[in-house]
Amino acid sequence: MSVPKIVVLGAGYGGLMTVKGLQKHLHYNEAEITLVNQNAYHYITTKLHEPAAGTSHHxxxxLSIRSVINERKVNFIQDKVTAIKLDEKKVFLENNDPISYDYLVIGLGSSPETFGIKGLMENAFFIRNIDSxxxxxxxxxxxxSRYQNEQKDELITIVVGGAGFTGIEYIGELVDRMPELCHEYDIPLEKVRIVNVEAAPTVLPGFDKELVEYAVKYLEGKGVEFITGTPIEExxxxxxxxxxxxxxxAATVVWTGGVRGNKLVEESGLETMRGRVKVDEYLRAPGHENVFVVGDSSLIFNDEGRPYPPTAQMATQQGQVLGKNLVALIRGGEMKPFKYMPKGTVASLxxxxxxxxxxxxKIFGGWAAFVKKMIDLRWLFLLGGVSLVLRKGKL
Amino acid sequence: MSVPKIVVLGAGYGGLMTVKGLQKHLHYNEAEITLVNQNAYHYITTKLHEPAAGTSHHxxxxLSIRSVINERKVNFIQDKVTAIKLDEKKVFLENNDPISYDYLVIGLGSSPETFGIKGLMENAFFIRNIDSxxxxxxxxxxxxSRYQNEQKDELITIVVGGAGFTGIEYIGELVDRMPELCHEYDIPLEKVRIVNVEAAPTVLPGFDKELVEYAVKYLEGKGVEFITGTPIEExxxxxxxxxxxxxxxAATVVWTGGVRGNKLVEESGLETMRGRVKVDEYLRAPGHENVFVVGDSSLIFNDEGRPYPPTAQMATQQGQVLGKNLVALIRGGEMKPFKYMPKGTVASLxxxxxxxxxxxxKIFGGWAAFVKKMIDLRWLFLLGGVSLVLRKGKL
Structure with missing residues (x-):
């Protein structure tokens, strides 16, 4: 007897949450579940600004994927997806044989969007994954470390392109790190420059004005320079x-100005906008009943017809719903439409x-920082329960 | 009443030991002692291979110079010497007024000797000081850290030029560090290459053959590649x-192939060989009764007419004798000739x-490593007694 094959590509928030749902609800003999991910680990995107600044270790x-999945129910393949062939219902991998699916979940994340800015891909850094x-x-x-040898100010100048969520959170970490960093390399703190450049008229576009003012005032007080309404040209x-x-x-330029979908999704022939698939209410790719897209690879519009920004919160909710829907599909039940429920947003400084x-x-200051930490811990709880929170959580 | 002015340039082993002797034996009113050093700290040259590899923190x-001198007796100026004018008996500084001397002690150390190898100064690193x-x-x-992003083998290839003391000690530290370093950057240890290139026919030229074999065998066992009898051309x-x-x-090339004297000494008009002054038995520069040269700036020949290599041991002994001789000079006594007493040599691996x-x-292995540590601690003891050993010493 052959059981349906569910293949999940990517162990990000969306993919991993889908798998967690499947392994929780399905019996061993109901489906063959395969999770494919390039690394042996899941990385917590919402925390990447910390290791990027060096305020916490990467x-x-x-966290290890094997530590949060049930390997008796889920077959984990650590490999890189090289192609998705929708007509053959197959996924091609770098080091393994192609795998067939009945249901495909694409959660392959994003890549930096450079908006055609010259030299950005070659010369800037990106807050993207553990390696980066x-x-x-x-x-x-x-x-x-070169500063005391060469005495050039650009060595200790950091330009952050983009004043969105990631940019501002990263700058907050940089500001925290600088005293220690300057001590380590015998550099006077006041010599360091951190410059944030944003094309939009304000920092944190779309965010509440009072909150933005709070953030800017706090960071300016720490010496950060903001240049808004000014795109980077090169x-x-x-x-x-x-x-x-x-x-x-500046010797260090970090671009946080935007992301686009993984190009594998475009190459698969699915219809995309900036590499992202506008999914239906069941998170299906248009025209493909058995292909689901979650996380940064998916695109969902709000009631005013504007796309929701790709966030961990969105991907997590998608994965939670999709896991249950796939169970329903397999058992001949009804899927439930996905509806994003924004629970709020907290940016750390x-x-x-x-x-x-x-x-x-609206929340500010220490209380907001605490709430932020609770949000991070919640993700660990969803993935691995209290034991994972205790093992990996950090206040 | 004017007292003789003693100016000591450089707080290396030679200069600092001279100052220690002066401040111990002279009364407040016998001389005006000035120590000039570029940094506020003395660095322990014999340990620089450790922070260079990252096995210990720099x-x-x-250690702070002020913590080991008596500031009631010694005037410490943190500044960079820009010129020595022997005819004017003056030393010129970057940020302070020139200072006059009656007795001058030059202990300005060395700079890398590249033997004219093309591109070495521009592209190689040097184990030279804290900054470097x-x-x-x-x-x-x-x-x-770039390896997982770019997958280029040269990123994790390190070439060490020169298999003298510093080169071999540095390689020993690298070998110690690699497991942790590879773990930090998710790199398989066996992918890393450490290549030692030496122009002389053997590693550690001049060292006992049995000891050399022991060192080579140990380091080769850890994967180090040795290429001897082959100069680097570029x-x-x-x-x-x-x-x-x-x-x-190789993305990292570290040159340890040799040193020459500080060019300020050449520029002063003193007769030099590779920037080093061949001193007389009282460590005086030829033709200058009141100018003494110690440490890497000085050159002393052994009984077979070959120059002693510049070492901390040599500089320390010079400083010890010179300190006493200056006291004798000031008090109208007799100077004692300097005679180098080699006490042995230990290279850490x-x-x-x-x-x-x-x-x-001959000593090997763990016992030799212990002796090496004792030698390091002895320097701390000479500088600051038991309290400094306890504060800074590390077994």
Whole structure:
């Protein structure tokens, strides 16, 4: 007897949550579940700004996939997806044989969106995954270590492109880290420059004005320079050139200005916008009853017809619903439509400060920072229960 | 009443030991003692290979000068010497007024000797001081952090030029560090290459053959590759080219092949060989009764007419004798001739291994490593007594 084959691509928030649902509800003999992921670990995207700045170790932002799945129910393949062939119902891998599916879940995440800015891909760094943030940290430290040898100010200048969520959270961590970093490399703290450049007229576009002002005031008080309403025109090996011609010499440029879907999804032939698939209410790709898309690979519009930004919160909720829907499908039941329920947003500004909204309440400062930590712990709880929270959680 | 002015340039082993002797034996009113050093700290050259590899923090290889001198007797100026004018009996500084002397002690150390190898100064790193070794560590870590992003083998290839004392000790530390480093950056240990290139026919030229074999066997067992009898012809941004044309691609090239005297000494008009002054038996520069040279700036020949290599041991002994001789000079007494008393040499091979000779005994392994540590502690004891040993010493 053959059972349906469910293949989940990507162990991000969406993919992993789907798998958690499947392994919880399905019996051993109801489906063959395969999870494919490039790394042996899941990384906690919402925490990547910390290891990128070096305020926490990258091991705090990842956890072993095998430790949160049930390997008696889920077949985990650590490999890189090279192609998705929808007509053959097959997924091609770098080091393993192609795998067939009856139901496919695509949760392959995103890649940086450079908006065609010249030199950005080649010369900037991206807060993207464990490898990339570890490299940012090491790059910055190497540049700082050169300062006493070469005495060039650009070595200790950091430009952050983009003042969205990731950009601001990363800057908050940088500000926290600087005293220690300067001590380590015998650099006077006041010599360091952290410059945030944003094309939109304000920092944290779309965020509540009062919260934005709080964040800007706090970070400016720590010496951060904000340049808003000014796009980066070019990123060079020496720094950035802004629209209007101003040049900022900086050895470290980190781009946080946006993401687009994984190009494998585009290449699969699915219809995409910036690499993301506009899914239906059951998270299906248009025209493909058996192909589901979650997380940054998916695109969902709100009631005003604007796309929701890709967030961990969105992906987690998608995975929770999709897991149950797949169980229903397999058992001949009814799927439930997905409806995003925004629970609020909190942006950290380093370890002890944050801003955000929970429900319709604005929160600031230490309390917001605490709420942020609770949100992080909740994800660990969803993945691995109390034991994972105790093992990996950190207040 | 004017007292003689003694100016000591450089707080290395030679300069600092001279000052220790002066402040111990002279009364407040017998001389005006000035010590000039670029940094606020003395660095322990014999330990620099550890922070260069990252096996210990650079703070373990430096100590505050003010903590080991008596500031009631010694005037410490933290500044960079820009020129020595012997005819004016003046020393020029970067940020302070020139200072006059009656007696001058030059202990300005060395700089790398590149033997004219093309590209070495521009592209290689040097185990030279705190700033340079901190940069080597950070550079190596940054290269390792790039590996998972770029998958290029040269990123995790380290070429060490020179198999003298410093080169071998540095390689010993690298070997110790690699497991932790590879774990940090998710790199399989066996992928890392450490290549030692030496122009002389053997590793550790001049060292006992049995000891050399022990060291080579130990390090080869840890995966180190030795290429002897082969000079480096060129160092590029990609690695090194050896005589004969072999190219080794390496992102990190560290040159330990030799040193020459500080160029300020040459520029002063003193007669030098490779920047070092051949001093007389009282450590005086030829033709200058009041100018003494110690440490790497000085050159002393053994009974067979060959120059002693510049070592901390030599500099320390010079400083000890010179301190007493200056006291004698000031009090109208007789100076004693300096005679180098080699007490043995121990080269560490990481934390738990070493080779060396003490008196006419050869020592190996753990015992030699212990002796090496005792030698390090002795320097701390000479500088600051038991309290400094307890504060900074580390077994």
């Amino acid at each position: 091991d705090h932002a990842r 943030v570890r490299m940012i940290r090491e790059h910055m430290e190497y540049m700082f 990123c060079t090996t020496d720094g950035v050139v802004l629209k209007g011609g101003q040049e900022i010499k 380093g370890r002890k400060e944050a801003i955000g909204t929970v429900g319709d309440k | 703070d373990h290889a430096r 070794v901190r940069m080597i560590r950070e550079h190596m870590e940054y290269m390792f 160092c590029t941004t990609d690695g090194v080219v050896l005589k004969g044309g072999q190219e080794i691609k 990481g934390r738990k291994e070493a080779i060396g000779t003490v008196g006419d005994k």
